[in-house]
Amino acid sequence: MSGPDTPTTISVGGDYDVVIGSGVLGRVADLLGADVQRVLVVHPPTLPELTSRLTGALEAQGYAVHVAEVPDAEAAKTAAVAADLWSLLGRAGFTRTDAVVGLGGGTVTDLAGFVAASWLRGVGVVQVPTTLLGMVDAAVGGKTGINTAEGKNLVGAFHPPAGVLCDVDVLSTLPQADLVAGLAEVVKCGFIADPVILDLVETAVADDAARARSAGNPHLRELIERAVRVKAEVVAADLRESSLREILNYGHTFGHAIEQVEHYTWRHGEAIGVGMVYVAELARLTGHLAGPEGDALVARHRSVLESLGLPTTYAAGRWDELLTAMRRDKKSRGSTLRLVVLEGLARPTRLVGPDDALLQAAYGLVSRRADAPAH
Missing domain, CATH: 3.40.50.1970 (Rossmann fold)
Structure with missing residues (x-):
């Protein structure tokens, strides 16, 4: 750096x-x-x-x-x-x-x-x-x-x-809420390609949680540079999102659905945070993340995002709306949903046409009570 x-x-x-x-x-x-x-x-x-x-x-x-x-x-x-x-x-x-x-x-x-x-x-x-x-x-x-x-x-x-x-x-x-929302995309790069990002976030939170969520984060510039390098390398290999570039949409299919259902009142990063937990749970249900290592990686999604103050749950009872929005996703082909999931840390892959029952089951794992706080 x-x-x-x-x-x-x-x-x-x-x-x-x-x-x-x-x-x-x-x-x-x-x-x-x-x-x-x-x-x-x-x-x-x-x-x-x-x-x-x-x-x-x-x-x-x-x-x-x-x-x-x-x-x-x-x-x-x-x-x-x-x-x-x-x-x-x-x-x-x-x-x-x-x-x-x-x-x-x-x-x-x-x-x-x-x-x-x-x-x-x-x-x-x-x-x-x-x-x-x-x-x-x-x-x-x-x-x-x-x-x-x-x-x-x-x-x-x-x-x-x-x-x-x-x-x-x-x-x-920049308002702290907007900076924290931006950190969701940084964390995404950590899960799909550069685990050092996650280490830096966890170190900053452990040292001073409030500072880690602010522009005073001592690792902020390095986090930005690392996230940009991840995106630059992927984009250079796949300008028009025909294959590899889809990994940058980790958490985005469900996250974009939340944004649409909420009429864009949620910040993008807040929605993507929930979206990443959703696809982590989906990967566990489909067997892409298995055993103790898989369980630990799903738990790490929640711990990292929650340590930054990002939401990891969404309201129950809205599945039909969310699924309709997900089917309009740009990555869909016809009626077939395509999502990015992990097979391990920094090992993304494409999940094509998952069973609707598994999609809904993953939603159940990120749902919260109607009376619980939204953020």
Whole structure:
């Protein structure tokens, strides 16, 4: 790992770089390319100071900067918001050599990437994630998309960015609940590929549980770098999610179903935390995780996630809604569900078409009483 004052650059298949460090926000122009004249900065309403800094820096370097404020969270990822941005690009005369910058959390980077992918069949995009979730997941990999009433990210495109800038300094102002939710995606990378991540989380919690859940976590930058490396290696091997890349969806089929059933009032990481426990239990039911080692790995899912303050259970009595949402998952083929499960620590595999009775039984193992707290 690099020193605290030296940015880390992680290449994604040699196609683009993810830069991680302190004070790297000013490097956006380095990633835009020489031919860009016009830049659209897409941002949420919660980042006025960062937006002003970024647009000021770009204007000082001679770019014609256009700014679009979009709704916060999942409300940004709609066809109506995307259409408004397309209209702005058209009025401003954006050409194929111009670019979009996504400044914000994962919903903003998803939206900005999709608008860039669809305008003139593809213009450049630089992603500047400002949340932990955005840094380790949404902004890296080139998956872009918006939601519909029928499900999350059902409309989208694969569109690799020109680069990604992860300025860890911005996490100091991130609400703790959002940082903890982002840690769920980091933990996911630990279970599917890099167990050192789990060791670092458990060490931090043991040393100071409150600090482990904050931007003061002494291992936070290393956790970010390790999670980005996992994603970069998988994405480089499978850009369009035809095979290996599906492992990055560990816990996501059930987690996305929770998000949809809850009308996106749950944070993504909270839902994915429950989703990981669900597929761990499913793997035990299907025999993929067996014996004392399998039992211990299922228990480790709960202990790691709960130590960070993430939920590991979901309300009982909602199976029909959840199953309907799961069957709309992007990874499904026809009526056949495809889920990622573990055969052991860092040994993911695909589970195709599991019996409905086993799916429901796993739900029973993550269900809680109706009067129990949701989070």
